[in-house]
Amino acid sequence: MNLQNITITLSETKKEKPQSDQLEFGKVFTDHMFIMDFSTGLGWHDPRIVPYQPITMDPASMIFHYGQSVFEGLKAYQTDDGRVLLFRPEKNFRRLNQSNDRLCIPELDEEFVLEALKKLIEVEREWIPSAEGTSLYIRPFIISTEPFLGVHPSSSYKFMIILSPVGSYYKEGIHPVKIAVESKYVRAVNGGTGTAKTGGNYAASLKAQEVSEKIGYSQVLWLDGVEKKYIEEVGSMNVFFKINGEVITPALNGSILEGVTRTSIIELLKHWNVPVTERKISMDDVRQAYLDGTLEEAFGTGTAAVISPIGEFFWNDEKLVINDGKTGELSKKLFDTLTGIQTGKLADPLGWVVEVSKENTFSVAR
Amino acid sequence: MNLQNITITLSETKKEKPQSDQLEFGKVFTDHMFIMDFSTGLGWHDPRIVPYQPITMDPASMIFHYGQSVFEGLKAYQTDDGRVLLFRPEKNFRRLNQSNDRLCIPELDEEFVLEALKKLIEVEREWIPSAEGTSLYIRPFIISTEPFLGVHPSSSYKFMIILSPVGSYYKEGIHPVKIAVESKYVRAVNGGTGTAKTGGNYAASLKAQEVSEKIGYSQVLWLDGVEKKYIEEVGSMNVFFKINGEVITPALNGSILEGVTRTSIIELLKHWNVPVTERKISMDDVRQAYLDGTLEEAFGTGTAAVISPIGEFFWNDEKLVINDGKTGELSKKLFDTLTGIQTGKLADPLGWVVEVSKENTFSVAR
The missing domain is CATH 3.20.10.10 (D-amino Acid Aminotransferase, subunit A, domain 2)
Known part of the structure; x- marks a missing residue:
């Protein structure tokens, strides 16, 4: 799978963005999301960026009954000079695959999903808050979707990435x-x-x-x-x-x-x-x-x-x-x-931050 | 809440029912399902029997991320003289509430949901297979639906009951x-x-x-x-x-x-x-x-x-x-x-079976 396979459908309307000082954790989501399906035989397929929207699920979907699911959490930061940084994102996707192994969920191509994430962030560039302590929270997750009540690994899954602008965890600074x-x-x-x-x-x-x-x-x-x-x-x-x-x-x-x-x-x-x-x-x-x-x-x-x-x-x-x-x-x-x-304010002596490069903008692949 | 509050919307089309000898476990579902919502303030509300159909979920719904869910499993059996029996269903709804307590999910009215189940089974009467070893598997479950990424009990839930006709667990009789x-x-x-x-x-x-x-x-x-x-x-x-x-x-x-x-x-x-x-x-x-x-x-x-x-x-x-x-x-x-x-073939010396009474037919409350 390569980046050119990602189809992009832009939202016709844009939501109002919350004020930087009114951001809460994980309650507001951006205009778009990334989604990709898995089914036995086809493997992971149909990677796409689409407007953020509800998904339809069969009531018998395994996630509702047997909890076969994994997730990750990381953040994108805006620097003072307008760059967008991720913090060690390859570690999150590595761990996602380790979680997949424990939960009998099929492995993801870690490099591909990191590039897909970068592309999604480029699309949602304007959603990254810039005030002190704010960031764009990133939630990749996988859910099992097969409509079957047997206790077995699902034969189909959805991998999704949703984004939420979040405020400072400590409204009045770091405190115990x-x-x-x-x-x-x-x-x-x-x-x-x-x-x-x-x-x-x-x-x-x-x-x-x-x-x-x-x-x-x-x-x-x-x-x-x-x-x-x-x-x-x-x-x-x-x-x-x-x-x-x-x-x-x-x-x-x-x-x-x-x-x-x-x-x-x-x-x-x-x-x-x-x-x-x-x-x-x-x-x-x-x-x-x-x-x-x-x-x-x-x-x-x-x-x-x-x-x-x-x-x-x-x-x-x-x-x-x-x-x-x-x-x-x-x-x-x-x-x-x-x-x-x-946030790019200090040097990065151990080589941890990854810049979301302009070369990954969606305009290239659209 | 009483039974008269349950609204019933019948399906306009009916699915073809599988042959008794081709029944698998938990793959085919009946024409209708029971559903009821919870939200903080309103409590459990809007109990209804509707055509079996996909549900629409926000991608941030808590069930997808933090697994807050519970379920039960029981069966309805058809007797040779055409009655429908449940086996100790009150124990399943008691345990469902015990599971709810552990998972911080709001309590259900056990008597009400048992009566709702009986009503659903009456609607789906024709789906109960009668061949030796077959039954109607019943899956009540609760999922957390609040679109919020904080690790807290959800403020909204769906309680649902879906039904699946199932074959004999042992195709060639009981074996080790x-x-x-x-x-x-x-x-x-x-x-x-x-x-x-x-x-x-x-x-x-x-x-x-x-x-x-x-x-x-x-x-x-x-x-x-x-x-x-x-x-x-x-x-x-x-x-x-x-x-x-x-x-x-x-x-x-x-x-x-x-x-x-x-x-x-x-x-x-x-x-x-x-x-x-x-x-x-x-x-x-x-x-x-x-x-x-x-x-x-x-x-x-x-x-x-x-x-x-x-x-x-x-x-x-x-x-x-x-x-x-x-x-x-x-x-x-x-x-x-x-x-x-x-299955009503033997006497019930300990008073375990519960008959789905004709008095609970949906035609009364419709």
């Missing part, structure tokens, strides 16, 4: 969140789907989230599903701790999602010669460091918030307040550096 | 299946969603199923996610063992689905004064019984197959052949008794 440590519900376990970005993991997380919000905590910290001792993730983010000068994040153990921001932070810390370790870490270890006065910082990492400082953990009726509930120095430096690189 | 014991992948863990009937559990099961089929086994036996020692379920069924005269099934431990067939078998065995125990049972226990010559029978239980005898387990490169690979006496008696009760 309070986290409840979850002792009852489990996000994932080794041998399950925790390393894949699939709907079921997120559906499973809703209940714990609802319970923690009721007691005044905005997210949960997930412990391992076997011993309920070891730290896995926070909300839908990876988690880091700074203890006595060393930065520690749970090692990838078969139930933790390998976040692109997580990987980037590890690489950035190594680049800075800051000690960083991926290892098993228990909630007891964290509490002990807190008691010893060596728990200096904690933060979550993910595409939406980039860095989310943690001001407090609530565990077994005890509150562990970190760095007086303020954003730590390293958390702030990581946030400023990553967002600086992503 | 070969099962591979799964040592790598995990279906569910305590604190997860294993007790709920939600898409993610089934999506998670596809990979192990695919691997086992490649080595010639039709289903997998799931072990617990913590120690990978204790038996949980088989495929998408519950599992029973007969060891030295005692029938044993894994106790409900927080990760096993509480099957309606499972419950019914336990009740039936007690009614017959056959010793039956719900307890933890390990694969080592089963192997030891096999070596001792006391592993008399094994079978899976579920709505689709009712009883699925197990002729062989494959575990750690060892084959455990049960009862010479033949259907056991108790398995056969349970199958005959349950299907006999379900």
Whole structure:
């Protein structure tokens, strides 16, 4: 498949774009979307950019019953000099294929879908907000569409990319969140789907989230599903701790999602010669460091918030307040550096950003 | 909400009904479906029977991204004297609400949806096949429809019931299946969603199923996610063992689905004064019984197959052949008794079947 195969149907009307200061996360979508179909025998076919519109689905479509689906999340940023940057998008499409493998969904051509994404972004160029902290959120996803109630991999799928202009995750700047440590519900376990970005993991997380919000905590910290001792993730983010000068994040153990921001932070810390370790870490270890006065910082990492400082953990009726509930120095430096690189304000020493080149404009292939 | 609120729009055309001997599972759907919407503020509303048709969904609908969904499966049977029977349907709607609670989906009025189902079945009366082993499979399900990419419970849902005439699960009569014991992948863990009937559990099961089929086994036996020692379920069924005269099934431990067939078998065995125990049972226990010559029978239980005898387990490169690979006496008696009760051929000593009364015909409320 090559880019010339992508047909483009432009929308006859254009939606009104929201004001930069009124952007919410994931509620407004742009004028167009990318869509491509899979069926056994034909493979992936009919790649097209079309007006954003509802899709029609048979009520027996497998996605409605057996949840066979995967997704990704990344962002496009507008630079001050008008260029459009993506942050390590090849990692998202690599991971999408890893999720596909776990969910028995046919593999995508990673290079092709990245080029298709660039083409879609060119079409939606005017939708990329430029105010501080804003970006265009990108949601590639695959759903199973075969109308069949047998529990088997679907014989047909849709791959789609939709786009949503999003505001700053922190309306009043980066600030720490309070986290409840979850002792009852489990996000994932080794041998399950925790390393894949699939709907079921997120559906499973809703209940714990609802319970923690009721007691005044905005997210949960997930412990391992076997011993309920070891730290896995926070909300839908990876988690880091700074203890006595060393930065520690749970090692990838078969139930933790390998976040692109997580990987980037590890690489950035190594680049800075800051000690960083991926290892098993228990909630007891964290509490002990807190008691010893060596728990200096904690933060979550993910595409939406980039860095989310943690001001407090609530565990077994005890509150562990970190760095007086303020954003730590390293958390702030990581946030400023990553967002600086992503938006082209800072140099890109590790070669992470990918420019959406003008050569990919839709006018070439139309 | 009462039955008079259900509006009925009949299909102008009728599909051709498949021959009784050509029925497959879950591929053909009837002429009508039941649908009802939920939105915050309005609650569940607009219950209606309409022609079976595709539904229109925004690409950002939560079901496509975060898998918030639940479903049920049950059957309607035609008796020799032309009555229509459901098997313990109140248990399915009770469990649907338990699944709803785990998945943060708003509760349904169980009595109302059962009456709505009866009304739909009356409309589709002619679709219920009558040949030996056939039935009308019923699939109630709920999907989250809010177009929003935040990880939160949806503010809108659709509850639907679709119907599919299905053939005998065993084309050539009940016969034993070969099962591979799964040592790598995990279906569910305590604190997860294993007790709920939600898409993610089934999506998670596809990979192990695919691997086992490649080595010639039709289903997998799931072990617990913590120690990978204790038996949980088989495929998408519950599992029973007969060891030295005692029938044993894994106790409900927080990760096993509480099957309606499972419950019914336990009740039936007690009614017959056959010793039956719900307890933890390990694969080592089963192997030891096999070596001792006391592993008399094994079978899976579920709505689709009712009883699925197990002729062989494959575990750690060892084959455990049960009862010479033949259907056991108790398995056969349970199958005959349950299907006999379900189809009205045998007496119903425990009061399980529910007749779809003529008083619920749509002609009353139209």
